[in-house]
Amino acid sequence: xxxxxxxxxxxxxxxxxxxxxxxxLVWLPFDPNHVVPSARLASPGWPHLMGTDGLxxxxxxxxxxxxRICLLAGIIAVAIGAIIGVPLGVAGAxxxxxxxxxxxRAADLVYAFPALLLAILxxxxxxxxxxxxxxxxxxxxxxxxxxxxxRGASLQVLSQDYVLAARAAGTTRARIAWSHVLPxxxxxxxxxxxxxxxxxxxxEAALSYLGLSAPATTPxxxxxxxxxQPYLFSDPNLATWPGLAIAVAVLGFNLLGDGLRDVLDxxxxxxx
Amino acid sequence: MAExxxxxxxxxxxxxxxxxxxxxxxxxxxxxxGREPVHAVDDVxxxxxxxxxxxxxxxSGSGKSTLVRMLLALLPxxxxxxxxxxxxxxxxxxxxxxxxxxxxxxxxxxxxxSLDPRMRVxxxxxxxxxxxxxxxxxxxxxxSPEQTAALLAKVGLxxxxxxxxxxxxxxxxxxxxxxxxxxxxxxxxxxADEAVSSLDVSVRAQVLNLLLERVRDDGLTLLxxxxxxxxxxHLCDSVLVMQGGxxxxxxxxxxxxxxxxxxxxxxxxxxxxxxxxxxx
Amino acid sequence: MSDVPEAVPLLAVDGLSVTFGRAGASPAVRDIAxxxxxxxxxxxxxxSGSGKSATALAIxxxxxxxxHVHGSVRWRGGELVGxxxxxxxxxxxxxxxxxxxxxxxxLDPTMTVGRQVAExxxxxxxxxxxxxxxxxxxxxxxxxxxxxxxxxxxxxxxxPDVERIAxxxxxxxxxxxxxxxxxxxxxxxSPLLVICDEPTTALDVTVQATVLRLLDAGLxxxxxxxxxxxxDLAVVSQVCSQVMVMYQGRIVERxxxxxxxxxxxxxxxxxxxxxxxxxxxxPGERLPVIGDFWAGEDGGRDG
Numbered sequence: 001x002x003x004x005x006x007x008x009x010x011x012x013x014x015x016x017x018x019x020x021x022x023x024x025l026v027w028l029p030f031d032p033n034h035v036v037p038s039a040r041l042a043s044p045g046w047p048h049l050m051g052t053d054g055l056x057x058x059x060x061x062x063x064x065x066x067x068r069i070c071l072l073a074g075i076i077a078v079a080i081g082a083i084i085g086v087p088l089g090v091a092g093a094x095x096x097x098x099x100x101x102x103x104x105r106a107a108d109l110v111y112a113f114p115a116l117l118l119a120i121l122x123x124x125x126x127x128x129x130x131x132x133x134x135x136x137x138x139x140x141x142x143x144x145x146x147x148x149x150x151r152g153a154s155l156q157v158l159s160q161d162y163v164l165a166a167r168a169a170g171t172t173r174a175r176i177a178w179s180h181v182l183p184x185x186x187x188x189x190x191x192x193x194x195x196x197x198x199x200x201x202x203x204e205a206a207l208s209y210l211g212l213s214a215p216a217t218t219p220x221x222x223x224x225x226x227x228x229q230p231y232l233f234s235d236p237n238l239a240t241w242p243g244l245a246i247a248v249a250v251l252g253f254n255l256l257g258d259g260l261r262d263v264l265d266x267x268x269x270x271x272x
Numbered sequence: 273m274a275e276x277x278x279x280x281x282x283x284x285x286x287x288x289x290x291x292x293x294x295x296x297x298x299x300x301x302x303x304x305x306g307r308e309p310v311h312a313v314d315d316v317x318x319x320x321x322x323x324x325x326x327x328x329x330x331x332s333g334s335g336k337s338t339l340v341r342m343l344l345a346l347l348p349x350x351x352x353x354x355x356x357x358x359x360x361x362x363x364x365x366x367x368x369x370x371x372x373x374x375x376x377x378x379x380x381x382x383x384x385x386s387l388d389p390r391m392r393v394x395x396x397x398x399x400x401x402x403x404x405x406x407x408x409x410x411x412x413x414x415x416s417p418e419q420t421a422a423l424l425a426k427v428g429l430x431x432x433x434x435x436x437x438x439x440x441x442x443x444x445x446x447x448x449x450x451x452x453x454x455x456x457x458x459x460x461x462x463x464a465d466e467a468v469s470s471l472d473v474s475v476r477a478q479v480l481n482l483l484l485e486r487v488r489d490d491g492l493t494l495l496x497x498x499x500x501x502x503x504x505x506h507l508c509d510s511v512l513v514m515q516g517g518x519x520x521x522x523x524x525x526x527x528x529x530x531x532x533x534x535x536x537x538x539x540x541x542x543x544x545x546x547x548x549x550x551x552x
Numbered sequence: 553m554s555d556v557p558e559a560v561p562l563l564a565v566d567g568l569s570v571t572f573g574r575a576g577a578s579p580a581v582r583d584i585a586x587x588x589x590x591x592x593x594x595x596x597x598x599x600s601g602s603g604k605s606a607t608a609l610a611i612x613x614x615x616x617x618x619x620h621v622h623g624s625v626r627w628r629g630g631e632l633v634g635x636x637x638x639x640x641x642x643x644x645x646x647x648x649x650x651x652x653x654x655x656x657x658x659l660d661p662t663m664t665v666g667r668q669v670a671e672x673x674x675x676x677x678x679x680x681x682x683x684x685x686x687x688x689x690x691x692x693x694x695x696x697x698x699x700x701x702x703x704x705x706x707x708x709x710x711x712p713d714v715e716r717i718a719x720x721x722x723x724x725x726x727x728x729x730x731x732x733x734x735x736x737x738x739x740x741x742s743p744l745l746v747i748c749d750e751p752t753t754a755l756d757v758t759v760q761a762t763v764l765r766l767l768d769a770g771l772x773x774x775x776x777x778x779x780x781x782x783x784d785l786a787v788v789s790q791v792c793s794q795v796m797v798m799y800q801g802r803i804v805e806r807x808x809x810x811x812x813x814x815x816x817x818x819x820x821x822x823x824x825x826x827x828x829x830x831x832x833x834x835p836g837e838r839l840p841v842i843g844d845f846w847a848g849e850d851g852g853r854d855g
Contacts, residue, residue, distance in 0.1 A: 161386035168344050169453065170373035170403035172366070183390040331756040332727065443600060472599045472783040477827040477839040484836065499756040506835050525835070543761040545786035547813060547828060 007259025013252025030058035065219035073204035080139025085146025093154035115141035134213035187264035194257035295352035314517035327504030330514035377454035381466035383446030394434030444475035567623035582801035595788030598798035649738035655730035666718030728759035
């Protein structure tokens, strides 16, 4: 297997985020919601490694705990996107004709709505924003990308002789989709998942910044950025850490996606 | 060996495998100057009787591959009629093609693209045996490891190959796997579309020997598509020469090769590369 | 070429080995040696995996990074192994050209055929002018004449209706026409050596016959030497007068075509000659295979 710098760096960055999440589940230096007015706006040092914010909350604890929402947003968004998008994309390619067109136009329609707008609409419909509405909105917004990528890859697989051979052997369309198309488009879907994961993290950060996702009591990086706004010039420390965390996570998943593409694509072609 | 060819005398005695009349396939090409219809296959009529070994020969673009794909109902014709064993299969939906799928199997040109790269050989070979359409026809062997080993043995491969992936095999081995898959449901008609064209000359001889052996021992009817009339001559008892979508000449192989009537047949015969030793 | 002393061959390959993957892996080419003099036409015959394409790519300096090349490839006395890409690219496409198996991928699909031919013409003309300072014409002058030259190049390889072909995109041409365009491009700078890697394998026999005839005529007109790689002895015999047989990375036999075909010394060659002559076997009878002659070093069976 080919070595890829993107893959290694991406996997390392993602590994850091996942590790932070796992650690936060069992141990945090401080309660991320424990307000200590006396310790307001402390500089990085001991015991507050990244300092404290305007309410005296430990930034390091909140950054660690924030990785949970970040990963949850990515997992849910990618799950919704892939579970809805991939079957529709494969179906669109396999059926062709009118239904294929209907699926693609529907995908275009959803594509025209950014995740942000969907989240606002959903929040309005549900009578207020929550982590759930934000994630569902991001998930729906990522569906069109999955439909497109799955459809394109499926069309390529369907043009191969082994699909013709399967048809000549009496294999049904559904079985061809299951046993030939899905395994062969899996690498492409995996790459898209990684890229969508990064985008979902970014979208969730934006939504919590706008107050359309996690409530103030739930540590989330976007929300921390919002809370840091009044101190942006006096204490840039408050915005730096969550900003850095978002950058690491998004960059990590994007590099991972690129790296996977580098490594997996050659096997899609021929191995001599 | 009895000469069998598309003669009217054969028709009365035995039900033909295929009876094709006026078969056409055209599509619109979007060129620089608007749309122009292209006739890939143009009004082809032919009969294939059981046990016949028919070569379909022509250059690329002659419509020979399109023709056999229509015979296998992989591509709908735009005109004409295909009758398989007395049943008109023209335009039938997939679920009604059981008889055709059960008895007619195909080997494609390039085993690199005709074998799913993510399936092991054992699963590839068993694919026809798992088909509900074929199962419904009855008489299908089970999809078992023993059956896979037997099929591999039939094409001269070790049973251990079943656990490998196509890219781990040589070109000749891959084409043997493709032939094993085609033989799996014990068909009566084998269609080979340029099945040896992508192989080295030395490997080609092995695969041709295998095809001859299987056709003879299993009593198969063979439709062999090729651009190389020398290969067709070696394998087939009759030939259909195609050019520009039309059947320009047909008949017993010896008659056509010995006394070609159409200039294109002559071109095909002259193009056969023969070893040419320069005068020193 | 008159400026090359008789004693120095055009191409001298000595102890050449090519290894893909990590060091210690089994080499694709194992310690081969041959020389090729001006105007000579050698066929290099072997089955897929025998190392014949790797040999060609090693000579052209076109092997990807990470492939280990050992030994010596001398071009008119100068060492090519380890030569930098800049120096190599002066040679490639000019004095040493190559025709590949798949003509579709060797042409840029977004550019008309005429422009691609002109591009190569211009590249080497401008460079030569800059290099040697002996062409009294600037790039503009060459540009003005490019169209005529392009049409001339296409006509020389026997393409019909050259105006239309020059204005076509690669996908609008047939496979044979595309390969002729590439042969024209390979011949137009009057190369000293043309390496052909299975140039007709992707083509029909009728097209193959035409392409081989025109390639033969084109090589003669230019007086170029040729290394013709193929798995098909019959095809090689249309173009070459001498032949080398490659098996598992080694050259197992070499000599004039008459000698190798008439009295093959190596059993593997005997097998190759027998399998190539399909018309020598009565229809329906078993064809000879390599295994009848040569069990090989590893049991021999391709399968």
